[in-house]
Amino acid sequence: MNANPSLHSDQDRGDGSLKYILSGDGAGDLFIINENTGDIQATKRLDREEKPVYILRAQAINRKTGRPVEPESEFIIKIHDINDNEPIFTKEVYTATVPEMSDVGTFVVQVTATDADDPTYGNSAKVVYSILQGQPYFSVESETGIIKTALLNMDRENREQYQVVIQAKDMGGQMGGLSGTTTVNITLTDVNDNPPRFPQSTYQFKTPESSPPGTPIGRIKASDADVGENAEIEYSITEGEGLDMFDVITDQETQEGIITVKKLLDFEKKKVYTLKVEASNPHVEPRFLYLGPFKDSATVRIMVEDVDEPPVFSKLAYILQIREDAQINTTIGSVTAQDPDAARNPVKYSVDRHTDMDRIFNIDSGNGSIFTSKLLDRETVLWHNITVIATEINNPKQSSRVPLYIKVLDVNDNPPEFAEFYETFVCEKAKADQLIQTLRAIDKDDPYSGHQFSFSLAPEAASGSNFTIQDNKDNTAGIFTRKNGYNRHEMSTYLLPVVISDNDYPVQSSTGTVTVRVCACDHQGNMQSCHAEALVHPTGLSTGALIAILLCIVTLLVTVVLFAALRRQRKKEPLIISKEDIRDNIVSYNDEGGGEEDTQAFDIGTLRNPEAIEDSKLRRDIVPEALFLPRRTPAARDNTDVRDFINQRLKENDTDPTAPPYDSLATYAYEGAGSVADSLSSLESVTTDGDQDYDYLSDWGPRFKKLADMYGGVDSDKDS
Structure with missing residues (x-):
């Protein structure tokens, strides 16, 4: 602005009657006015970059009255720019990257500097860029601040980091202008411009012939000046004598090639193998192929060591x-x-x-x-x-x-046999040629052509059998009736022997028995009942089970009888201690009756059936000289006392002409049917009553106790 601006009113005669006052932006602070003359002065240095324009208002008033002599006036103060600000970059330090081997003029980064001076007034704000450090590798455009590569084939492997200093100067770069600088750190990024290289051309390893497949033999490594994926290497066996005997794999962490055994080795067949191993980059940039193939190879010699091997x-x-x-x-x-x-x-x-x-x-x-x-x-x-x-x-x-x-x-050494146990039935009203059972057979052998069984009745049963066998030629056979009607009261069970033969060599055969029971059936042919026993129903017991139950019952009864007999035997004393005590001939029958089946024992059936005809038995203790017809003795009635009956028989013995002339002892040792007692021989009756054991008679009453005392007798001529 102009120095010392001033205000003046037309009413001012110079006599000091008027007073000038100032108001507005910065009045009294930045700007003051001489109240007598109207001169305006700045009290401080003004900075256009802070405030380029100030608006002020001035007025002249009468000192005495204090009234304005003219209307208030407004005026504008503009601050003129001077070059008092240097260019400043937006960043103190720039970081940039550019691929190595880039062409000249490849864009790297753009830097920017600003100047606070007025760009519309003179050249105070006109900035020009220049490179102070970084040549001849990089250059900068003076007006835009764009940094570009300036050297061809910059190699990262030779130098990776560059520091470039850029200057920005105002006044269009003329003398006297202000300037500022910044630093740009430029890094060359890697490209795959280097192939892998083996540090040596030949490698040599040893391995025993016993090494199993997959065994590592040794490691080889090719170096690559590149980094990252550009330095990745793949190894392969391209040729050699052991191309099919060995393999090579890549260790991704160390980028080494590991030679391994692929097949079993044999020292006796081959002792040394020579391989050619190649290392190559899997990622290749086509624009660098002109540099040559990105691979290298080396020779690997593998010597097989002898090992003492098993047979x-x-x-x-x-x-x-x-x-x-x-x-x-x-x-x-x-x-x-x-x-x-x-x-x-x-x-x-x-x-x-x-x-x-x-x-x-x-x-x-x-x-x-x-x-x-x-x-x-x-x-x-x-x-x-x-x-x-x-x-x-x-x-x-x-x-x-x-x-x-x-x-x-297989050899045909097993005869065929029934597939199961066959037990069937035939109805009494069955018709001729009626199928009653289908037979099947099995054979442990396994002939090549399969089983071919034949069925037939055994020769001894074929002629007079009431049934026939029909071979179905499919390893089955049917049993058919041979007549109309069967009578279960005449014949309740038929046993059919069936011969089963195979068709192999040598022919094997066996005979199986089929049980056929004659049963009463309803009109539909369903079995109702059989003479001997009902056949097995799905809800009943089998024949084997019934037999097992009966055997258990019989065993239990025999055990009880033996226990009672042993108990009684311990209490009894023998009737005749010594044979010397008997002066006359005594025939001792020291046996027990054999039950109903003992035809030589005394028949006590007449006690139960008085009307039965007595069948006399011959004496067993003598051989009669002449055979006399037995005399019929009146049978004892039901109400006849057993004692009378025994006495009557005693008299008959006395008068029996077939009795021996010498004294003899007749023992009636018959045990009643169903009794669990021992013998009731009269030889025991001579013992004292207190020694007898009558527990077994508790259910028969005192009448049979009396019989026990008198059963039997001594036969003599007159003093019996």
Whole structure:
């Protein structure tokens, strides 16, 4: 602005009667006015960049009256710019990247500087850019501040970091202008412009021939000056003698190539392998192919070391066959193993007994022949899986095993038999040629052409049988009636022997029995009842179960009888202590009655059935000289006392002409039917009553106790 601006009123005569006052922006602070002359002065240095324009109001008033002599006037004060501000960059430090090997003029980054001076007034705010540091690698456009590459083929592998200093100067770069600077850090990023390289052309490794597939042998590594994915390497075996014997894999962490065994090695076959291993980049930029192939190769020599190996069998597994009727010591086949080492040590064979615990097979330790040591049965074991061991004689620690599978071939050595137990029935009103049962058979053998069974009645039953067998030619047969009507009271059960034969060689046959019961049936042919016992129903017990129950009951009864007999025997004393006590001839029948089936014992049936006709029995103690007709004795009536009956029989003995002339002892040792007691012989009656045990008579009453006392008698001529 102009220095010392002033205000003047037309009413001012210079006599000091007027007074000038100032108001508005900065009045009294930045700007003051001389109240007598109207001169305006600035009290401080003004900065256009802070406030370029001020608006003020001035007025002249009468000092005495204080009234304005003229209307208030407004005026504007503008601050003129001077070059008092240097250019300032938006960032103190810039960071930028650019790919290595970039072309000249490749954009890197743009920098910007601002100047606070008035761009519309002079050249105070006109900024020009220039590079102070970073040549000849980079350049900057003077007006825009764009930084570009200035050198061709900048290589990151040679230099990666660059620091560039850029200057911004106002006044259009003329002398006297103000300036500012900034720093730009530029990094070259990697591109795949370097192929992998092996540090050496030949590698050499060793491995034993016993190394299994997958065993690592050694590591090789190619170097690559690039970084990141541009430095990733893939290894491969491109050619060589061991192309199919070895493999190479890449360790992704270390970028190494690991040589591994691919197949089993054999020192005796080949001792040294030569491989060509190639290293290449999987990510290649086409624009750098002109530099050459991005791969490298090296030679790898692998030496196989000899190892003492166990014997090797000629096969991984052996399968042999033998007929089940083979005799002991029959040779089945043989196995072969040999030492793969150059020494060719002799081998001996043995059977792992853990796989043949029954010792069914054996092996010749010298030639490996397998032979049987026991008889075979295909129906018991079809396949025998054993293990054969081959061991070096000079080094027993070296051994190997091989599985041996022996199949037992079938021989027709089992006859066919019924598939189940057959028990059927026929109705009394059955018609001729009526099917009553279908038969099926099974055979443990397994012929190649399948089972072909034939059915027929046994020859001894075929002629007079009431049934016929019809072979259905499909391994089944039917039982048919041969006549109209059956009578279960005449014949309740028929047993049909059926012959079953196979069609193999040699022919095997067996005879099975079919039980046919004659039963009463309804009109629909459903069984209602049979004479002997009802057949098995789905809700009843089988015949075998009923027989088992009856056997249990009989066993229980026999046990009770024996227990009672032993108990009584302990209490009894013998009637005749010594035979010397009997001066005359006494025939002692020291036995018990045999029940109803004992036809030689005394028949007490007349006590129960007085009307029955007595069948006299011959004496067993003498041989009669003449045979007399037995006399009929009136039978005892139901109300006749047993004592009278016994006395009557005693008299008959006295008068019996067939009785011996000497004294004899007749023992009536008959046990009543169903009694659990011991003998009631009269030899016991002479003992004291207190020694007798009548517990078994508790259910028969005192009448039979009396019978026990008197049962039997002594026969003599007159003093019996």
